[in-house]
Amino acid sequence: MRAPAPDASNLPHEGASSSPSGGWLSRFLGWRGPERGSVVLHYRRVFILPTRYGLLFGVALLAMLLGAINYQLSLGYALTFFTASVAVVGMLSTFRNLAGLKLRMIETPAVFAGAPACLGIALENAVHPRTRWRLRIAAANSSTRHLRRKGGLSSQPLNDPVFLPAFFDVGADSPASLIVSVPTHQRGLMPLPRLRIDSVFPLGLWRAWAYWHPAGQVVVYPAPEVQPPSLPAPGALEAEGAWRGLGQEEFAGLRDYQPGDALRRIAWRRAARDEAGLLVKRFDGAQSQRLMLDWQQLQGLDTEARASRLCAWILEAEARHLQYGLILPDRRVDYGQGFDHRERCLYALAAMPHPAAS
């Protein structure tokens, strides 16, 4: 399932996005707005701070130092320093677990509103082959926050397996690919969220994290209405009887294949016989069963309800193999049929501006 190519105008322009806020702080912190293509987590992009356990560990170290000082224990000093040094090396190790990682967005399939958007991401070593253990990635704003309190351990059950990230490992020379689930709430062209990738490996005393804001968007179709009224009559005003023609079409000839034609209408036997190309069987009676779904005819509903109903109708019309089209306030999709046609219609619905924005 692949989203139709979005308009170039919908993508943030690379030049324009390079400094969204432009402040020196955001430049220093490496908040560079949406980035296209693959991204290498350079050292300057990786942040690190102690975890809750790291702070507790600091308290323990202080207690050890005080004990060593008070009782004049030279080995106590030595052990304290050794433990602290291991923690410092652990900090570098945690940092290294993230730095130099190469991230790439593989695919952002379209979803219906309410279902999680599944972003396919590939991770690999940019240069140096190195196994990276126990990484997590999630949308930056939402779900990592309350997970952080658990100290980066998965021994406690995660209550929402869809949006809470699990751990993954990146092999030294085997790229990892995984899916990040992001909740969707609203129809539209949802810009990809800023992602946060983090790790507390190896000691759990430090947390390194980095932000990655991939450019691009997820097409979110409207959620189809649950129990929509039956499809409007074809041609909108035609007689009820026209419906009886459904499924009783008669073969009316062949025409050239166009992308989007249903596979089962292709004249396969003919295609096997000569190399002229694919031909599609044409049926009569389709003329009378053409269905134009018109935005304007759905009076008395608000925009989102209309979009939902149209979405449900499109799905139903496609299921019934009707020839259908769509008229929206800002665009029109001509009659057609097939998977790509359906996607075209749904995309038109998704891309329709929200009333608040217009």
Added chain:
Amino acid sequence: MKLATVATWEFERRNKLALLAVLVLIFLPHLSILPLWCTLMWVSITSLCAWRVWRRATELPRLVLLPLTIAVAAGIWIQFGTWIGKEAGVALLLLMTALKLLELRAARDIFVIIFLGLFSQITAFLNDQSPLVALGAIISTWGLFAVLISVQLDAAPLSGRRRAALALRLCAWAIPLTAALFILFPRASGPLWGMPGGNGTAATGLSDSMSPGSVSKLVQSEALALRVHFDETPPPSERLYWRGPVLSRFDGRSWTPLPADLQLPPLTRSTATNRAVDYEITQEPQSQAWLFMLEIPAFLPAFNDGLNPSLSAEMTLRGDRPLLEPVRYRLRSFLDYRLQPDLRPDQLEPWLTLPRGYNPRTLALAQQLSLPLINAAPTNGDTALADTLEWRLAMTVLNYWRTEGFSYTLTPPALTRDSVDAFIFDTRSGFCEHYASAFTVLMRAMGVPARVVTGYLGGELNPLANLVTVRQSEAHAWSEIYVRGWGWVRMDPTSAVSPDRIQSGLDDRLYEGRERDGWLSRIGLSSLRWYWQIGQAQWQRWVIDWSQARQLDTLAKLGWPRPDIGTLGGLLAAAVLVMLAFTAWPLLRNPDTRPKAQVLYSRACRRLERLGLVRSPHEGPIVFGQRVARSLEPKSAHAFSEITDYFVAISYRQCVNPLPLLIRLARCVSRFRPALV
């Protein structure tokens, strides 16, 4: 994404078992010092926990744990009367850690136990800072970090051995930083707060008083007392009298020092300086402030850490506070000397007094022994020592020991109220303190000023390093008598009974079957023991006794002009930075592992990028070269086409030896300064 193939709980079980094993290792050094019930309790709680983890039982309910915790806390209160302080604190810490093991619910509990385990190791050092304990601490710290890492890894596909290896690598990387911190961190020179429970049972040593049995109790102990480094070959061990407290007041049963407010004649000495010995003493902690020295010192030792030593009129050295940590001092001593030879008879009063009504038979014996000598012709002033009256009186007493069947034993029979009477006339067997005490009383009864000196005699010589090790078992008591014209002269009454004690240390038979040299000497490896001794001495010197004074001293010796605590701080900061860089560099370094030609080519491309000629991802080098050639001025276009040719030739054509091409490519790239038309 690699899938977790092993169930999480299985790893949790392994982590818990590993944690238990490490905690047992940490607890081992504490085993000997805790009360028995604490040890038993710890063992039972830990085994219960191990069994439960092994059987994958669920945690105990709080309803069981809470009363158990309260019971443990109450037990410790009953035993020690406190929860803080050295012993009570350690007991509480260990038992609470064990109890925490019973409620291993979440990862948080494991963290807490690991931190408690780290802290518990510090408490082990309170009793023992030997290399063995240090090694144990290193191993268990490694174990704790391994568990920490394993908890983080959870169900990741990595064997237990690889997890331990990860921890080991982390620990190895920490060593340089640890060394810098250990050497340069400014050490505090005193405790931050009082040391509760610091004195008492922990420190052993000669005490302020001597009553029958006090020294022989010490002799049972193999604990280290002094370590002495001689600059040259040390004197023979029968001449190594380590002088400690001088006891001059006798109350009929025990000997104590003279009261501090008593006016004593000033300390004068005329010393025969023909034999001076230079040495450095490291004295183990004692509950008293006495400092030991070989016979008569030439000067007062200097201490850096404010332990102002003072030399008393009786030639004893003591600091101004109990020596709860090891002290080290350099001294020069004279073995041939005359101590206060010019005292007037009235100044000698304190060393002649005897308690009234005690030991009547001894006084009578003194009369009887001295009568023939005193009646003999009085000696004139300038006689040899052996001809003096005092000396001959002393010899009479020693002869009495020899001829009347006195014997030397570590386990003398108990004595009655008139202890000296009972010893001389009834039991006739005793230890050095009996002999020194009886001898001194007899001498005083004969009118010869005398006093008891306690300290150590001899020591074990390690010929490899001129190192003499003195143990508590070498504790000894002897006498000094005042010979007119000669000053205080040392007399060792024990020698009359047991010359072996003086010459070769304690008789082996007195050790009741304990082996002095052990198995090493039996298989002919006693030199190994000497090396071990030297190692221990160096360990003590460079690790255990590393103090602020030693830090500054070492810096000064290295040529630092007037180092102070600020110098240490600055050096530490610099060293930590260097070490961090040293540690971070290999960890963070990201070498460019692309082929060399690729690196050179992209360098040329970057220069083109500055002119706005960006190579798109889909463009191959040849196509890109053709496109670029149109916008560049001819000379740089030619240069870039050359670069492209070399790059393509190296990368895509199979050439046997790309090195000459690579060199040419590098030369072209370094000269490449593109310009637009």
